[in-house]
Amino acid sequence: MKLRIPTRLDEITLGQLMEISKLELSEIPIIEVQKRTIEILTGCDSDTINLFRLEDLDSIYVSLANVLSEGVVKLHKLVTIEGVKYGFHPDLSSISSGEFIDIDTFQKEQQDNLHLILAVLYRPVILEKRGKYQIEPYGEGVQERSEIFKRAMPANVVNGSIAFFLTIGSDYLSDLLTSSQEVA
Numbered sequence: 001m002k003l004r005i006p007t008r009l010d011e012i013t014l015g016q017l018m019e020i021s022k023l024e025l026s027e028i029p030i031i032e033v034q035k036r037t038i039e040i041l042t043g044c045d046s047d048t049i050n051l052f053r054l055e056d057l058d059s060i061y062v063s064l065a066n067v068l069s070e071g072v073v074k075l076h077k078l079v080t081i082e083g084v085k086y087g088f089h090p091d092l093s094s095i096s097s098g099e100f101i102d103i104d105t106f107q108k109e110q111q112d113n114l115h116l117i118l119a120v121l122y123r124p125v126i127l128e129k130r131g132k133y134q135i136e137p138y139g140e141g142v143q144e145r146s147e148i149f150k151r152a153m154p155a156n157v158v159n160g161s162i163a164f165f166l167t168i169g170s171d172y173l174s175d176l177l178t179s180s181q182e183v184a
Contacts, residue, residue, distance in 0.1 A: 003042055005063055009070045012155040014115055016040050020068070021111050034061040070156070073163040078125065078133065081152045086122040087135045088161070099138050118153065118161060119146035 006012050019040045023033050034057055035049050041064050049057070077088045089095065095103075102120050106113035119142045123135040 003044055003060070005060060006041055006067055007063075009067060009156040009159065010154040012041060012067070013151060014118065014153040014155065014158050015150040017155050017158055018111065018114055018150065031057075034058070037061060037064055068155075070159075073156070073159050075160045075164040076157045079122065079153070079157050082148060084148075085125045085128075087125040087128075087133045089121050089123075089135065090133060096138055102142070114158070115146040115150040115153075116142060118149050118158065119143075121161065122149070122153075 020037055023036050023040075026033075028036075035046065038044060038049055038057070038060055039046055042060075052060070075088065077090075079086050089099075099120055103117055106116045106120070110117070120138070123138070123141075123145070125133045126136050127134040
């Protein structure tokens with residue numbers, strides 16, 4: 001059997017990332033984390049992985065860990081998944097109350113709901129002109145889209161979205177601290 005090991009983050013899906021994040025939170029021995037990570041990311045069955053030499057297991061795991069910690073992370077505003085072009089919400093300052101409530105609800109169990117959060121933020125592009133785009137209005141289709149994203153959204157797109165929100169949060173906190181010091 002030839003083992004297919006992902007070499008780029010875009011070869012890993014959102015669903016695989018979600019499964020791995022659950023492993024990282026579990027209290028299982030590191031060798032089990034390694035074996036399960038290899039199983040999730042390569043599709044190799046556990047019986048075959050049990051036949052690997054320990055040295056090979058470590059080597060494959062390190063390769064996969066390096067891919068997962070890929071350095072350059074950017075927000076992908078547009079992404080095509082299964083033939084449909086999706087756009088990241090182009091104006092978060094005008095987010096609807098329904099979008100906000102759903103994101104706020106989903107983020108309470110972020111590890112389990114990341115696909116749902118991304119389904120709120122990424123929606124089908126209905127109009128694109130001169131570098132600008134308009135996405136489908138918020139409403140139906142979140143659940144169906146979230147399952148598509150879980151199955152097929154590349155991990156680099158996921159990480160770019162997460163990094164975007166971490167940056168916004170960090171900038172907001174920094175601005176808040178600066179303005180608090182100016183007031184004092």
